[in-house]
Amino acid sequence: MVTQRGLEVLRAIVQDYVATHEPVGSRSIVERHAFGVSAATIRNDMAQLEDEELITAPHTSSGRVPTDKGYRVFVNHLAQLRPLSAPQRTAIESFLAAPSDLDDLMARTVRVLTQLTGQVALAQYPSFARASITHVELVALAPNRVLVVLVTDAGGVSQRICPLPMDIDDTDLAVLRAQLAALITGRAVGEASERIASAVELQTGSRLQPALSALAGVIAEELAEFRQERLVMAGAATLARREQDFRGSIHPLLEAIEEQVTLLRLMSEMVTDEHGLATSIGTENAPFGLGEASIVASNYAAPGGTARVGVMGPTRMDYPSNLAAARAVARYLSRMLDEDEAAR
Numbered sequence: 001m002v003t004q005r006g007l008e009v010l011r012a013i014v015q016d017y018v019a020t021h022e023p024v025g026s027r028s029i030v031e032r033h034a035f036g037v038s039a040a041t042i043r044n045d046m047a048q049l050e051d052e053e054l055i056t057a058p059h060t061s062s063g064r065v066p067t068d069k070g071y072r073v074f075v076n077h078l079a080q081l082r083p084l085s086a087p088q089r090t091a092i093e094s095f096l097a098a099p100s101d102l103d104d105l106m107a108r109t110v111r112v113l114t115q116l117t118g119q120v121a122l123a124q125y126p127s128f129a130r131a132s133i134t135h136v137e138l139v140a141l142a143p144n145r146v147l148v149v150l151v152t153d154a155g156g157v158s159q160r161i162c163p164l165p166m167d168i169d170d171t172d173l174a175v176l177r178a179q180l181a182a183l184i185t186g187r188a189v190g191e192a193s194e195r196i197a198s199a200v201e202l203q204t205g206s207r208l209q210p211a212l213s214a215l216a217g218v219i220a221e222e223l224a225e226f227r228q229e230r231l232v233m234a235g236a237a238t239l240a241r242r243e244q245d246f247r248g249s250i251h252p253l254l255e256a257i258e259e260q261v262t263l264l265r266l267m268s269e270m271v272t273d274e275h276g277l278a279t280s281i282g283t284e285n286a287p288f289g290l291g292e293a294s295i296v297a298s299n300y301a302a303p304g305g306t307a308r309v310g311v312m313g314p315t316r317m318d319y320p321s322n323l324a325a326a327r328a329v330a331r332y333l334s335r336m337l338d339e340d341e342a343a344r
Contacts, residue, residue, distance in 0.1 A: 023063030068282035114235030119313035125230040126302030143167035154303040245314035300330035
């Protein structure tokens with residue numbers, strides 16, 4: 001059983017190791033922290049922490065470093081989130097202000113988060129699976145080419161050029177727009193997908209059937225995209241700069257960044273605390289092939305439900321600062337999306 005002072009010694013070891021990247025010894029703890037006891041007493045506390053597998057010695061006669069289990073105890077019981085500074089909060093507000101659309105907002109979100117933390121930033125898009133289609137627009141680019149625009153009440157926007165197998169005029173375009181709008185406007189994405197599949201059957205024998213079929217095919221593909229989970233990232237280059245912080249290869253992390261599916265699953269399955277914060281540390285990520293990394297995340301509120309924004313980096317990371325940054329960015333993102341929904 002670890003004593004309260006032993007837990008405080010663990011906190012000191014985690015903080016000093018994160019700050020210096022050097023194993024922490026009893027003498028340095030006595031010098032840097034006001035425990036009011038001798039180095040011999042601290043060594044006894046460290047021996048108890050080592051028996052509990054919360055710290056370990058990377059080399060014979062060296063200081064100690066936290067284990068993944070030690071980081072977990074630190075995050076669960078000892079970490080105190082550090083409030084962001086006024087300049088950091090100002091940076092978030094100015095960087096995320098007045099985005100052109102949701103894609104722009106999400107891209108800005110991960111860029112400012114990686115700047116704040118120096119880690120790989122991750123953000124789940126709001127879920128559009130339960131969103132409803134609010135607008136369908138067709139814009140003629142040529143007699144046989146149309147830009148299809150779909151908008152959802154969750155802020156999702158899709159734009160896709162559709163080649164047509166026939167030439168149409170403005171009157172035809174208006175008819176097609178009205179037919180498609182009647183089919184899917186006000187419908188949830190899932191229901192809209194089912195209804196658009198019937199578009200061709202409903203218009204069998206119509207002169208505009210070939211054009212309607214082409215448009216319906218494009219819209220069906222875009223609706224399928226709305227139903228898929230999406231992830232946006234920034235700061236992948238930081239992994240190369242921090243490679244020495246990882247105990248093994250960073251290649252699994254690079255592969256996960258490239259494929260995204262693994263990271264989406266991991267982000268979705270992380271368990272949040274009562275504050276909407278979540279951490280997954282080192283070996284806890286082994287089932288996803290990411291046992292070398294830690295991820296911290298915060299929930300944010302969106303019209304389609306909640307999603308997550310966070311950072312990924314080595315287990316030797318500044319958990320309190322990274323969690324605070326993720327929480328601050330998530331709160332501002334929630335506010336931006338709420339204001340956008342209210343404006344609509």
